[in-house]
Amino acid sequence: MLSNRFNQLMFNNIRYYSTSGKPLIGFIGLGNMGGHQAMNLIKKGHNLVVFDVSKDNVNRLADKGAKVAQSPAEVAKQADVIVTMLPASAHVKSVYCGENGILSTIKPGTLLLDSSTIDPATAREVADKAAQHKATMLDCPVSGGVGGAEAGTLTFMVGGSAGDFEKAKPYLECMGKNIVHCGDVGTGQVAKVCNNLVLGISMIGVSEAMNLGVKLGMDPKKLAGIFNTSSARCWSSELYNPCPGVLENSAATRGYTGGFGSALMNKDLGLAVDSAKSIGEPLFLGNSAHQLYTLVCAKGEGHRDFSVVYEYLQKNNQDNNKK
Amino acid sequence: MLSNRFNQLMFNNIRYYSTSGKPLIGFIGLGNMGGHQAMNLIKKGHNLVVFDVSKDNVNRLADKGAKVAQSPAEVAKQADVIVTMLPASAHVKSVYCGENGILSTIKPGTLLLDSSTIDPATAREVADKAAQHKATMLDCPVSGGVGGAEAGTLTFMVGGSAGDFEKAKPYLECMGKNIVHCGDVGTGQVAKVCNNLVLGISMIGVSEAMNLGVKLGMDPKKLAGIFNTSSARCWSSELYNPCPGVLENSAATRGYTGGFGSALMNKDLGLAVDSAKSIGEPLFLGNSAHQLYTLVCAKGEGHRDFSVVYEYLQKNNQDNNKK
Amino acid sequence: MLSNRFNQLMFNNIRYYSTSGKPLIGFIGLGNMGGHQAMNLIKKGHNLVVFDVSKDNVNRLADKGAKVAQSPAEVAKQADVIVTMLPASAHVKSVYCGENGILSTIKPGTLLLDSSTIDPATAREVADKAAQHKATMLDCPVSGGVGGAEAGTLTFMVGGSAGDFEKAKPYLECMGKNIVHCGDVGTGQVAKVCNNLVLGISMIGVSEAMNLGVKLGMDPKKLAGIFNTSSARCWSSELYNPCPGVLENSAATRGYTGGFGSALMNKDLGLAVDSAKSIGEPLFLGNSAHQLYTLVCAKGEGHRDFSVVYEYLQKNNQDNNKK
Amino acid sequence: MLSNRFNQLMFNNIRYYSTSGKPLIGFIGLGNMGGHQAMNLIKKGHNLVVFDVSKDNVNRLADKGAKVAQSPAEVAKQADVIVTMLPASAHVKSVYCGENGILSTIKPGTLLLDSSTIDPATAREVADKAAQHKATMLDCPVSGGVGGAEAGTLTFMVGGSAGDFEKAKPYLECMGKNIVHCGDVGTGQVAKVCNNLVLGISMIGVSEAMNLGVKLGMDPKKLAGIFNTSSARCWSSELYNPCPGVLENSAATRGYTGGFGSALMNKDLGLAVDSAKSIGEPLFLGNSAHQLYTLVCAKGEGHRDFSVVYEYLQKNNQDNNKK
Known part of the structure; x- marks a missing residue:
């Protein structure tokens, strides 16, 4: 209960920040790769709200000032931009489209950046569903490994329209060095x-x-x-x-x-x-x-x-x- | 008959040249690759005695001043250095070890440079037989294709002792740009x-x-x-x-x-x-x-x-x- | 024994529901294979209610006295036993679990016999969902080809409990000669x-x-x-x-x-x-x-x-x- | 030396027997398979002269009355029919065509039965060389394993002319049960x-x-x-x-x-x-x-x-x- 109350307060704070002109960035999936990526976003001055199934992973980010959410849905309720870094297609489907998933609470106009490596067909399918909620999803898988994630030197292969790519680029540049536009949605995965x-x-x-x-x-x-x-x-x-x-x-x-x-x-x-x-x-x-x-x-x-x-x-x- | 007589005369001339301090180079296998390689040796001022099963191939070299031999044995009788460029292991075995082959008439001390691509085991076997005739054989397969053969920019991968490699190098440099010593006999093919x-x-x-x-x-x-x-x-x-x-x-x-x-x-x-x-x-x-x-x-x-x-x-x- | 007796009673009830005392058999998927299988059920004296996306396929069965339904749901509303013969896993999922699918209207106690060849995991997944509707689903893929389907000599490889296998056998015997019990649900597909x-x-x-x-x-x-x-x-x-x-x-x-x-x-x-x-x-x-x-x-x-x-x-x- | 002298004597005896109407059978290769095959020939009343690189293998046969030869050449000098059972193509080449090989001393009209499993090309090549010595060679590889060799129930797949097959059959039937004529020389191996x-x-x-x-x-x-x-x-x-x-x-x-x-x-x-x-x-x-x-x-x-x-x-x- 208390933690819910605490979250509620945090939530209000976040809302506040979020409307003050600075976008709030959600980050879901704080493992070997995602943990470093989220850290780099914070280093570049961004405010984050994060979720992961591992409390240890969450705590490392909370220590650096990230707000903590209890579900992908709770992240989506607040964030203007959401980055996800998940193990496989099944996790992406569940985090986006499942119960308490991102799409259940997403705000219109949210920018979704999935840096998981999954099959192109799933990438397109989930992006289509996001579009039905007036959100824009780009597939942004990476190369460069844990070292590149930590150093902020990842390569991002990005699938999405040219316009959306320009919107995504500033965020990706906080986490990587080489941001490549591959073509339409799905081509990043391809x-x-x-x-x-x-x-x-x-x-x-x-x-x-x-x-x-x-x-x-x-x-x-x-x-x-x-x-x-x-x-x-x-x-x-x-x-x-x-x-x-x-x-x-x-x-x-x-x-x-x-x-x-x-x-x-x-x-x-x-x-x-x-x-x-x-x-x-x-x-x-x-x-x-x-x-x-x-x-x-x-x-x-x-x-x-x-x-x-x-x-x-x-x-x-x-x-x-x-x- | 006349042409045999003519060859005999040429042969004497060649001997003469050959002992005048300038080595006579034999070349066997004047196809797409070998034809260009032989031409480049001539361009660099070498005297050649050549053999090929195709008269057209032979004539192209004869036109540039190469002496013509009627068999590998006839080449070997005269030459100080012999370069071969043949299609496959079976041809190499036959040209070196067959009836009227190189080893049937070879002079002690002859330097044998086989630039065919064949299996390493055959390369070693033939080199062993050459050694029994006190001749030195190195495997020198090439990369670079017909273009590289014509331009004289082939890469030679050479198998043989360090000392033999040094002896072979000046000749190979007439035909290629990159002469790599790979190790003992056979390693060029490897x-x-x-x-x-x-x-x-x-x-x-x-x-x-x-x-x-x-x-x-x-x-x-x-x-x-x-x-x-x-x-x-x-x-x-x-x-x-x-x-x-x-x-x-x-x-x-x-x-x-x-x-x-x-x-x-x-x-x-x-x-x-x-x-x-x-x-x-x-x-x-x-x-x-x-x-x-x-x-x-x-x-x-x-x-x-x-x-x-x-x-x-x-x-x-x-x-x-x-x- | 008791449970057999109980089943006997249930069976009679079902008989009764079917109105004429005879169970009504639903058949979905009347292509090269399914068309012949349905025909053989009719020949053995069964009443059928059928569905297929192709009108021609449906008409061939209607000509022999089969009732025509407009959707899998409409079949399921009436039938006591349903046989399906579909091209691939996606079709099975859709016909059973989709909108207007079998499970949307299925009667408790319905016996579901899927003779499609699909992956074992999907077979188990759909059978689980059927069980939530108190229906029993067995996977019964066949071998024997179109010839065997026409002649009624197919081999059925059946996955399901021993008791359910006994219930399914009389229906499968109308369409095939060799009815093999492979083990639990999914093992027919395996x-x-x-x-x-x-x-x-x-x-x-x-x-x-x-x-x-x-x-x-x-x-x-x-x-x-x-x-x-x-x-x-x-x-x-x-x-x-x-x-x-x-x-x-x-x-x-x-x-x-x-x-x-x-x-x-x-x-x-x-x-x-x-x-x-x-x-x-x-x-x-x-x-x-x-x-x-x-x-x-x-x-x-x-x-x-x-x-x-x-x-x-x-x-x-x-x-x-x-x- | 003594044993050489002894062999010389035996050799004369054998010649004698050999001309008395009963063929002398040579057997080369007395390993896991060949040892049993040779034993079965003896059991069926044949006289054998044998060779193997292993003295133990030879002794087992000598104990049963086989004459012992010191080389394939020595076998060939005496035998009317020769059976070989060798590990691979290289051994077959060497035993037949090598120094002290079968073909160096073979008598015109000798029947050669090679039951080794080797490549068809080598089988044809060696049979051609045998023909130059007016000997007939058939390839007769077996299936049935060590058990079949011991029990005399091997299958022989025989390559050679129909007439030669008939000549070979009585000998092969001493060692096997199923003697199949496959076609011309080499087809047994094929x-x-x-x-x-x-x-x-x-x-x-x-x-x-x-x-x-x-x-x-x-x-x-x-x-x-x-x-x-x-x-x-x-x-x-x-x-x-x-x-x-x-x-x-x-x-x-x-x-x-x-x-x-x-x-x-x-x-x-x-x-x-x-x-x-x-x-x-x-x-x-x-x-x-x-x-x-x-x-x-x-x-x-x-x-x-x-x-x-x-x-x-x-x-x-x-x-x-x-x-």
Whole structure:
């Protein structure tokens, strides 16, 4: 009760701020990524009202002055702009369209910025429902990882009209460095999914080729050097080489810790696979790559960096096939 | 008969030149690539003795002053250095070790530079046999295509001892710009095969992702732009994008003509697949990529540029599934 | 025993409601399969009330004495037992749970028999909702094709409790010959999806092996004979061989017409792929098989029998790779 | 030396016997399979002269009265009929065409029966060389495993002319029950390779489907029962089900021990892959299956029965992805 009362008071305060000319920003989803993003908005001088299912996550933001809401609906009642950062499509549907969801209380004219990575079809579906409430929703998935979220250097891939993109840009610039307009609603997700499709495939490709070359007698640094000055050049070889020791600061060199987990890559490849399936387009290597990451995760390596596929794919040293 | 007599005379002349301090260079395999390479050696002032199964190919070089031999053995009898550029492992075995092959008449101390792309095991096997004749063989496969061969800007990936590499370098520099020492005999082929393994995989990956993105509503140039500034960045997207219109001068934009044929990519992926098989290492995406190019070739597209996989993989416009 | 007695009484009540003493059977989805199934129920003396989006489909049944309803809701208002045969999960959700759907007007105690092939998760979800309306839903997907539907010789794979299975059996026996109890709700779909997963994979396997053998000089009938008496023996080789001419009455021999379309196999493999994905289990060959059928459909062959993969996979006769 | 002298004497005796109307049978390769085959020939009253690299293997046969030779050449000098059972193509080439090989001393008119499983191209190549020595070689690979070899119930798939097949049959019938004429030289290998291609693919298919079904709640025996009465029916499900407990006497039920090792399946799939590659035919599932067995072997499971792929493919029980 007390906390409800407290919220009621806070609510009035917020209303007050909100009408004083400064927009109130709602933030829902304060995990590894969202927590840093919300913090950066506060650092840039914004007032926030936040919600998360974890009290710890909420408290970290409350300590920095964010107002606390008890549900997405309560956020939406107050906020002029809402940023969401959620794990998957199902969470986005529930936070926006579910009971006590954003759309149940949203104010006309609210700007909705979803930076979750979800399938493009869901992004369009939820944006359509938001439009029925006269709210504008843009899909703004990110790349850059937890490090980029903390440093405020994320890349945002934004789907929405040119006009809406201009409205969203100032807020996104508080959290990222590179804000790219991809096209209409949904294309932010399309860009993210397609980018990570290439990334997953080329990481496996580089892993297979590095392993093959090393087993056939080549020095790994020399082999990577040839790749990087030739037609095998790619981000996975040059900046994130999966062979331990090739790069001083790679995830591979520190035992495949940190970085971008295999389970996350598996999720993103799954989005690509689903999207292609929904329109009947073949995705041969995409599917094979997805299966390989599914196997890596099934064997308990989902938490390790996605470059661990290098280690996973190679022949065991102790060959006990002849037992 | 006359031409034999003529050759005999030329032969004597050559011997003379050859002992005058200037090495005589043999060149075997004067096709699309080798023809240009031989021409560049002549341009740099070298004397050549050449052989090819095609008279037309031979005549083009003879017109520029090259001596003509009737067999690899006849080349080897005279030359101090021999460069070979042949289609596949079987030709290399035959030209070096067959009847009337190079090793049947080779002079001790001859330097053998094989710029064919073949499997590393064959490269090592033939080099071993050459060593039994006190000749030194290095594997020097190239990248850069017909354009690079003509312009003399090829990259050579060289396998052999450091000392032998230094001896080979001046000759290779007449034909290429970037001469890379990869390690011991065979590693030139390893580097080439591994490089093209990554290339084939990433070309299919980029093709699948560009197709998926475009079909889901993205502008192809914008999508490629995002790839090229993010973690999907790779040679296949940046310099050789398979989607027509994205790059002004790509093979894709000119109807997948010219460039590097699908049949050649299929051959190189086949070398990777065979090499991995011979040592029991898995090659998941490599095998899938090889199968895809096998299918592309089986359907009659082997002569088109390897980026044609973009066109091949997509759904037909006239969907007659509901017939 | 008591509960059986009780059921007997309930059954009589139902009989009574139906007015003539005979239960009224609703049938929704009167396409290629459902039309024949409904006809067989009429032939066995049942009274039907039917709905389909196509008037032609409805009229064929009306001509045989079926009552016509204008919506699933109108069917459900009257029927004691409802059979549905729909194309995919989305249709099942809509026909049962949508506006004017079955559950909007359903009578307590109604027996719901869904013979559509859909994903097991949706089957369970809809059955749960039916239970909230005190109705009992069983998943009863079929095998046997249009021929089996017409002849009344379908196999039904049934998911539901043992008691409910006994209630459903008399109705299913009017439409099929082999009524198999698979386990709890959803397992009928599981059995169907897993069966067709093996079927799709083995059809491709037999196609690849028959093609390879024939191209290497074997007589196709002799090769099939060896398979069928050895460890390659399978339904796809023995009863449905994809090589034209091996079996007199196969789809292959009549130009891949009739039979089970590639688009349907693609759909069923898609269900397997989705189910495995939802629980994180790898499905390597299942995914490759799905991609191959996706490609077959993308090239416009979705309407041809699924054994057409034999024709699709092989090398073109006119090899124009050397153009 | 003494034993050489002894052999010399025996040699004379053998010649004598050999001309007395009873053919002397040479046997080379007395391992797990060949040892039993040779024993069965002796049991049927044949005189044998044998060679193997292992003295233990040779001694077992010598104890039963077989003459011992020191090389394939020494076998060939004496024998009228020679049976070989060797691990792979390289051994066949060496035993027949190498130094001290069969062809170096072979008598005109000798009948050569190679029951090794090798690639069809090598089978034809060696048969051609034998023909140059006026000897007749047939490829006679077997199925039936060590059990069948011991019991004399092997299936022989025989490639050669109809007349030669008739000459070979009486000898093969001493070692097997089912002697199948496949066509010209090489087709015995083609049949074997194609059969095992289907076998490997369907074993993985059944494994994936059994695993999927069980994880989705189905009883494994019930699921197998449905497969075996429906279109998923195949040898791998019915007689060799990979799910432990489904069949009482399967390799799966006894911990994947005994049976046909994964490394052997990997070898046979490799022959299929190579054969398809050599003629440019696609082999999508065949390649994926080969890669999967390559991975199984790379992880040290090559010695376990090939149905172990069921165990290998599934998700670990202890899901530590969330670590």
